[in-house]
Amino acid sequence: MGKTLKLLFKRKIVLVSAVVVVLFVLIALFAKTVVPYDPNEADLHNALEQPNLKHLLGTDNFGRDILTRLVYGSRVSLLVGVLAVCMAAMLGLLLGLVSGFFGGIIDSVIMRVCEMLLSIPQIILALALGAVIGGGLFNLTILLGISAIPGYIRIIRSQVLSIKQMDYIMAQKIIGSGNARIIFRHVLHNSISPMIVMMTQTVGYTILAEAGLSFLGLGVNPPTASWGGMINDGKSYLTAVPILAISPGICVMTLVMSLNFVGDGLRDVLDPRLRGTI
Numbered sequence: 001m002g003k004t005l006k007l008l009f010k011r012k013i014v015l016v017s018a019v020v021v022v023l024f025v026l027i028a029l030f031a032k033t034v035v036p037y038d039p040n041e042a043d044l045h046n047a048l049e050q051p052n053l054k055h056l057l058g059t060d061n062f063g064r065d066i067l068t069r070l071v072y073g074s075r076v077s078l079l080v081g082v083l084a085v086c087m088a089a090m091l092g093l094l095l096g097l098v099s100g101f102f103g104g105i106i107d108s109v110i111m112r113v114c115e116m117l118l119s120i121p122q123i124i125l126a127l128a129l130g131a132v133i134g135g136g137l138f139n140l141t142i143l144l145g146i147s148a149i150p151g152y153i154r155i156i157r158s159q160v161l162s163i164k165q166m167d168y169i170m171a172q173k174i175i176g177s178g179n180a181r182i183i184f185r186h187v188l189h190n191s192i193s194p195m196i197v198m199m200t201q202t203v204g205y206t207i208l209a210e211a212g213l214s215f216l217g218l219g220v221n222p223p224t225a226s227w228g229g230m231i232n233d234g235k236s237y238l239t240a241v242p243i244l245a246i247s248p249g250i251c252v253m254t255l256v257m258s259l260n261f262v263g264d265g266l267r268d269v270l271d272p273r274l275r276g277t278i
Contacts, residue, residue, distance in 0.1 A: 061244075122147045130213060
């Protein structure tokens with residue numbers, strides 16, 4: 001474990017990115033301690049204030065503290081990103097294992113459905129699903145999770161197709177081991193690494209998609225703070241209070257880039273073919 005962490009953080013950009021991600025997580029967890037204001041408390045007398053000592057980033061069109069809403073918005077982004085990716089990973093893992101191990105008609109059906117879903121860009125698929133099931137935190141998590149499942153199915157299936165031809169898998173079949181034992185004790189154990197890397201990177205993509213959907217009105221319901229919703233609210237005040245739209249955009253960019261760098265670092269560590277390059 002220590003050697004893995006040493007290899008992971010050998011590149012400074014990965015170390016810095018990991019620190020940034022941890023900071024975002026801590027800020028989201030301890031939001032009530034970090035900021036003194038209620039994120040939904042309106043104060044129309046102090047609307048659209050410029051940054052000052054009382055409100056470090058100013059206030060929005062309802063007089064709500066921008067910094068406070070940024071902090072609470074991180075909760076929404078991280079919660080949706082992590083839950084959607086976990087849901088997609090679990091379902092994609094199960095379907096990928098079944099598809100790759102058993103093959104035949106099961107594999108054909110699963111892969112045709114995957115190809116159909118992959119032919120539609122994730123954000124467009126999410127928009128279509130959102131039009132059917134509506135917005136809100138729970139529905140947003142579901143639709144982003146569904147749109148990410150095909151990618152996990154394909155990567156796990158490709159791993160399983162390679163692993164099930166290995167000698168130790170053949171040996172297990174010869175001694176009479178059941179399919180469930182082979183899949184969960186041997187195949188799963190040796191195919192999980194690429195999925196871990198993909199999960200790290202997909203969290204970033206999902207957070208970006210959540211911000212985009214919230215910007216389009218399919219995210220969490222107002223007045224709940226979300227970065228995409230704040231960008232949407234701030235686009236009308238770019239000349240008066242530009243920080244209202246710029247600050248959540250910077251947060252989204254910083255968190256997504258940090259997650260991607262951490263994912264790249266994990267990929268380099270977990271893939272033996274790339275260890276010599278770090």
